[in-house]
Amino acid sequence: MPLRHITCRHTSPCSAKSALRLASHCSRAGACAALGWALAISCGTNLLAQPSDATDAAALIANAYPNHIAKIEAGKVHWRDGTSMPFDDGGGPKAFKHWLDAPDVEDMLDQPYPTGAAITPPGPDQDPGRARNAEFFAKIYGDCRKGEVAPHLVDVVWLPKKWGRKLKVSSVNGVAQQLDAVSRALDALPPRFDRYLLPPAGTYNCRVIAGTNRVSAHGYGIAIDIATAAADYWRWTKPGADEAPIWRNRIPQEIVDIFEKHGFIWGGRWHHFDTMHFEYRPELNPPSRAAAPAARQP
Numbered sequence: 001m002p003l004r005h006i007t008c009r010h011t012s013p014c015s016a017k018s019a020l021r022l023a024s025h026c027s028r029a030g031a032c033a034a035l036g037w038a039l040a041i042s043c044g045t046n047l048l049a050q051p052s053d054a055t056d057a058a059a060l061i062a063n064a065y066p067n068h069i070a071k072i073e074a075g076k077v078h079w080r081d082g083t084s085m086p087f088d089d090g091g092g093p094k095a096f097k098h099w100l101d102a103p104d105v106e107d108m109l110d111q112p113y114p115t116g117a118a119i120t121p122p123g124p125d126q127d128p129g130r131a132r133n134a135e136f137f138a139k140i141y142g143d144c145r146k147g148e149v150a151p152h153l154v155d156v157v158w159l160p161k162k163w164g165r166k167l168k169v170s171s172v173n174g175v176a177q178q179l180d181a182v183s184r185a186l187d188a189l190p191p192r193f194d195r196y197l198l199p200p201a202g203t204y205n206c207r208v209i210a211g212t213n214r215v216s217a218h219g220y221g222i223a224i225d226i227a228t229a230a231a232d233y234w235r236w237t238k239p240g241a242d243e244a245p246i247w248r249n250r251i252p253q254e255i256v257d258i259f260e261k262h263g264f265i266w267g268g269r270w271h272h273f274d275t276m277h278f279e280y281r282p283e284l285n286p287p288s289r290a291a292a293p294a295a296r297q298p
């Protein structure tokens, strides 16, 4: 039952939008617990006297991209270059497929990312971070199809002692510095972890996500696929009788913990799992303060 995972960790107190989403997830799961409905109702009533979760989502997003976002106000993201784009499209809660295909900026934080949690199978349609607003990411990192990402790519040496070859990632917003810190920490792990990390399957790649026309996180230079040897991917796996993916994972917690400390989210936390995939998403998983000085500098 996914309800506990889609409650409002970032959104206390919750808005009616959250409550509706809870109810929507609940009915899709087909087994709504009394606890879930009580929570949804409680969220809805809080809205009247409290700031909405949009405020929390706005703060998380603005804090994650301080060099790009001046403020989020009146339903708009105001960029430091003077332009703006919608923060909330006004469409209300979205069904899962629509959320994935066409999220507004606010929607990207609908599902809280469970940083640091023990690895467990996500609930149905729990894919925190899989919804990406393409316009938002293109504004920050560029549109790779227009050649805007490549000029910002820099080298990061992957596992300097154990492998020592260079990978290309974006220098924007501290991505390269954070991946470099990840690389050094992973390099210090015992040899039994090597098979998960070497050779890496890739970083920057201007492509769309398989089965979609959406630019992959790899197209922004913010993602890395570690080794394929022990990777599991929902599209490679036979679904269950209800056509839902059957989650599986072989990546150790120690590796996930290191990435998460530095602002990356992991595809193994998705019901539609992709366990070799990590991407830098500080709005969902702010880097630990000690790990993030480079990302916070103007």
Ligand SMILES: [Zn+2]
Pocket (backbone or CB within 6 Å): 218, 223, 224, 225, 274, 276, 277, 278
């Ligand atoms: Zn990937």
